[in-house]
Amino acid sequence: MKFIKKIDIFVFKAYSLLFVGTFFICLFIFMMQFMWRYVDELIGKGLTLDVLSHFFYYAGLTLIPMSLPLAILLASLITFGNLGERFELLSMKAAGIPLIRILQPIIIFNILLCIGSFYFQNVTGPEAQKKFYTLIYSMKQKSPELEIPEGIFYSEIPGYNIFVEKKGKENGMLYGVMIYSTTDGYEDAQIVLADSAELKTTADEKHLMLTMYAGERFRNMQAQGNMMARANVPYMRETFIQETDLIPFDNNFNMMDANVFSGSAQTKNLREIETGLDSLAHKSDSIGRSLFAYLQNTTYRRKVNIASQDSAKIARQTLNFDTLYSQLTVSQQQSILRNAMQKSTVATNEYEFRGLISKDIDQSTRTHWVEWHKKFTLSLACLFFFFIGAPLGAIIRKGGLGVPVVISVTIFIFYYIINVSGEKMAKSGEWVPWFGEWLSSMVLCPIGIFLTYKANKDSAVFNIEAYINVIRKILGLRISRHIARKEVIIHDPDYPVVKTELMALSQEWQAYAQKSRLRLPPNYLHIFFHNIDDHEVISLSRKMENLITILSNSRDAAILDALNKLPIVSTHAHTRPFHNYKWNMVLGIIFPVGIFFYFRIWRYRLRLYKDIQQIKKYSAFIAERIEKISEIE
Template sequence: MLRIKKLDIFVLKSFLLLFAGTFFICLFIFMMQFLWRYVDELVGKGLEIKVLAQFFFLSALTLIPLSLPLAILLAALMTFGNFGERYELLSMKAAGIPLLRIMQPVILFCVLLGLTSFFFQNVVGPKAQKELWTLIVSMKQKSPEVDIPEGVFYSDIDGYNIYVKQKDRETGILKDVLIYNFSDGFENAHIIWAAEGKLELTADKQHLYLHLYNGEQFENLKSQAGLSRNVPYRRETFREKHTLIQFDTQFNMVDGNFLNRRSDIKNMNEITHAIDSLTAYADSLGRSMHSDIMQSTYKAPILSKSDSVKIQEEKLSVINIDSVFNTLTSAEKLKTLSTCENRLSSLSSDWSMKSYLTKETDANIRGHRSDWHKKITLSLACIIFFFIGAPLGAIIRKGGLGMPVVLSVLIFILYYIIDSGATRVAKSGEMNIILGTWMSTLVLAPLGGFLTYKSNKDSVVFNIDVYIAFFRKLLGIRQSRHIFKKEVIIHTPDYADVVNRLEAISGQCQDYANKHKLLGPPNYFQIFTNNEHDDAIREISLQMENLIEELSNSKDNILLNMLNKYPYLSVKAHKSLFDNRWLNLIFGIIVPAGLLVWLNIWRYRVRLDKDLKVILKTNEELENHIRTNLL
């Protein structure tokens, strides 16, 4: 039985408060981005409030599945970042509660959100998408409101160009009006000039009523078929003239059945049926084209009666085309080549047209398959983004709207680039459609698992010193010592004992160098069959580090500078690659890898020989300095 504890209520309440705010913010941002794509086509249409409200409502429904993952990512980052910043997460872990147990109520809620996202994409989304595109097309086809600017030719009325020099905004009177009427064709244009005019919309909003005063009209009388260069025209002077211009400004919803071929307005069952239908159509189209190509391309040659008899008598099964071509005259060869070229050009054009039909059908099938899988991947993104945001917030321990917002935007941009890029490549046919659609999930799911594992184990992820140390070890780069004079010294070194210990370390280094001959190449077989550690070098390194730690309490600056000459000894790199003998043996059998490891170990042996010589020389200098100045 599921038991809800106070901790679950606290965590879930903290997450829900932030999720509610981030969801509406993300939805608003996506809606503004969607509206920006169509703002130029919608402005100035005089759309009613209910039409705009329907547009915003439908766009919000279609953008909910895209807003959920980003809202979950941002809310998870902020929630667990706040827990870490206020040391609440530390208190929970100190009470023995693991991170996954703390995340449990929010995980269940995100799974519910993933199912909700799938429901919207498969049930609500397709219907809303069809209505939205129908509404957009209808709004695009609506005529704009008549608002003739000053000093510019206005051409939004079909068949008319209107120029107004000056306009009175209060009375609506137009002054110095010039009208080009091309409704009867460009050759029969009507040109009207009027000192003043006024433009009104009829009650049925189907026509414009134009009133003109004190003007002239010029009309070209040339017919379309006339060939005379002398073009007669008619000039008319008027004091008042009224005319009707057809101009429908009412909003009419178009029939949305033309959108039925789109894959984004179908649910998964409809997409499956559409894929089956398209596949059957593509197969029938391919068989028909194959039959046509075989019949039109591979035709039996038309032979004369004498050639046919000759072939039958000599029982020829293969005809040498080159020898036949060489027997022709130059004119016949030219004619044959010209006929062949024309035939190939015709076949190439025919095949290009047929390939266009097949490519379009294949692209439609790939689009349907991609949208089928997209409904699943976008739902899984809600869960994956939580497993990225929650552990990341627990690691960085930063709440608020600063660092979480930056990280959320960067992660979502990465997701969007991978998803849109891979999907576009897959739809073009250059990648498997399933792999392309699931690429973003395959990339981000391991990232979420890695961050969850690291945060649950309290591992260091963003400590740059850890990565620097790893690459130093991988590349064999050592740090140099930096020993400075201490301001407070409790115990000063026993210099007499230090001299004896220096002599002992020098003797051990000399004996090791004489025994092992480090400059020579190592034994290949021993390297990959021996996994023992070098206890002698480990002992020398331990004694040297203890001695350096004791001498660092000295007040002598010269002595402290000498200590910086001591190298850090590598106690294992010159022996074998792994502690496991079988792993060493496997690398030794693989010749290229084993050879590289053998050369690398030889390099570490040479470096160890140099380190031992540096230790011997530094020990000698320290002994002389201590005996001369400190004893």
């Protein structure tokens, strides 16, 4: 216990309570979404509470592996968002505790959750899937609850269409009954009209007892003989006062055998999946060998029973099949064509049949591999989502159910789209199964590492300006100056001194441009293999910025406008691609890439030359303006 600190207990307690709550919330949401998929099998079947409870129980078990990652993501976001919002996380860091150490107890807990999720998917999940599919199929086979509406035809009883004009609310009698019966086939259909009727279920709930009062029955007659005989006996008419029909209608719920779904990949553990893959591979090889033998003996048959002397004669002759065919009679030609068509049709059907078998085996093999990888990826998703949610919560510092829920749902939808797309591609054969299933993990893992690194270094991940600056550096863009006139100026610029320094600086820039020959192509070796800064440009740029700072206190609008037009000089872009010497060497050795950076640096040198000319121009303008101000004063 000495390794467990109070801070570990505090963080774990805050996380675990939220995790339990978010887990059941996520499970409930998935259950509701899941229920809408099978609402047709639930409504109108008269299912007992026992059957419904089994349905929700097994559905909940199958949804646990999918609910865990979302619950972990949401709980970690809320937990560390709350800690950041209440400055508790800041206090821990101020005490010298790094973020990784704060996360340590929850990391251990989530690793155990990953192991538990994998064990659940490998042991409990397959059995739950088998029971759930068995239950769903049994529910689909169950007859619907008998509830005949008024004014429309009711066709849920097999072989019967019943129309009821009115129903008695007190006694349950049916009035104005019309029945179309096709139990003996459409050619022997019956129509029954009754003033009233009563429909009851037998004691064993396997039949319906339909008692009709004061009605007529019309039945088509199947006359033997020609069409004239049929026309003379169109139907039979029967009048009755009371008549009872016994209709087969099994209203019981019969659970089918669960072993029917034992061959599905979703109902197998890892060992059973591997065994199934071996069986499928053996079956595929057997079909391949069988097809090869079939093709050898039929389409691509090479052995022909011809005597040696006949084969020698054939070898010495040149056969022209068109000539042989034209010498045959028309009937012989038609016979040959019919035989050829029959053989080609038989061969085509045989190939299609064998192709369908091979396609089914390939589909089943891919499905088995997808389920094999899915048990690992869905378990690791718990850990990946934690390393996304916890650092993200520490960065945004927003707790509660507002921002964390929005972010969690957005991230999970993004993950779900990638996961489902990859799984579909893998099952269809467009991608290999391992890539389709691991694609979502390949996306989540770098994001988790990046966010954890940024949160541990207290970096501003959502600072848009920082990303804009990086893009500007890559594209070689610069920001412009925005020097506005100050409302309060404490010290006015010393114009004579500033003018002298500004003109001297302009001459230094011109001397540097002539000495460096900026317009000429740079030396390739100096760019990539000499890690030397251009200290002269750095010094000149620093002097210019100091003068601009002094002149920004000017009250003259023309001077301020000229200052805004002075460029912000890049002091390193014209020397080498990177500050790291090794990276520059690698770029220089990789010639095609080095050529790109070579021309990029030449571009920066030309831009520096233009900047120097612009500095000369506006320095002269500012000097003239200072002279005018001095004359006025």
